[in-house]
Amino acid sequence: MDSKQLARKAISLLDLTNLNDDCTDEAIEALCAKAQTPYGNTAAVCVWPRFVKKAGEYLKGTGIKIATVVNFPQGGESLEATLDETVKAIADGADEIDLVIPYKAFLAQRRGFAETMVLRVKAALPETVRLKTILETGELKDPAIIRAASDMAITAGADFIKTSTGKVSVNATPEAAEIMIKAIADSGKPVGFKPAGGVRSLDDAGVYLAIAEKHMGADWASPETFRFGASGVLDALIAVMEGETAEAGEGY
Template identity: 60%
Template structure:
């Protein structure tokens, strides 16, 4: 049986997510309510940019951060539009930005474009946390995943995030190990966020165990470790309370 202290720590590291196409104000309100659990609040809610202002009001006084996504999910190359999207999100009150890297440009050998886009978005974010989504399932090879990780850190990423949750292959333990190894090798205090595909408490624990083994994490710390998921929260609560766990569906 997994230690309940660890499970509660993982709840505090969760970016509770609704990036469904049909998300509306009612779904947002439910998400923000769900983010406040008897076993502690999640780190953040991760939502579409259009809901940032509304989420800030719903979460006022809770300490829960508001995260939004830009250049999502395609990781396109319209940098000026992404810059404007980022400025608007920050103006609306976003605490953190999750940027999809222009991973297709990187895969095509145009690493400079992908790097420059991250640099420009980080400049806008300033002291705000910038997580860079590498879309590791689309990059496929360990070599390209490592190259993307190194590039993102060099360009100013505060966190490396595996996936959008919108492609066929999202977070994997193999990709997680590569991202964490690059962070460890850099010597910098940077964060790691697996996202997409986590359904059970065991899934969440497995990612933290990789962080423990590769990077030496001692306890789950939301400043350096996040879990991007919509359905794993119920599983973590069930495990803490000793109830039968039902595997979730969704992001």
């Protein structure tokens, strides 16, 4: 696949993201407009829960999914608060819920609690709403723990496993991606993968797609099975499509 084919594919797999603390209605309107590119729409936009309804208004009829985050970014331990966030986001029109697992509890050997949160949030979702579980792999660090968290999330019903919030010092890495995609392959379940945080260039995107192809086959990565979580990479991808040289994108 040449660079333009790769860029077009990456655009179609992108969850275009604004999770800035100072995000505004105007920024969401701009994000939703940007998600509709001359080279195809992004797969989704990912926004704070308070902007889900607004994003739905801007994206009506486009086919672009609306993703939002719960228990984000701390991965706290309030199950009821997380469920409340989830139910409200669904009522506001969210198509996808990106749940930060309580990773500190997981690290503290309270893995049953982490599993319970995934199970309860999954149970709160209509069949049409997807659950992406954010493992925060840069904080889990140990490969065996990343694998255990991946297995837990898959077993508990996650539709995607996602590396990171983009809010810690180490976010998506190829090493974590290898572990997580291998867990998906070994499970035999129809679970997707989402690297998030630090995907800023066509080369970055190509690295993660190559890992997916190695473990899952050349035709596996589609919007149903693979997403990039990023804010800054879209400009770089569009520059490739237009035959320009771009600086690596900034942001999440």
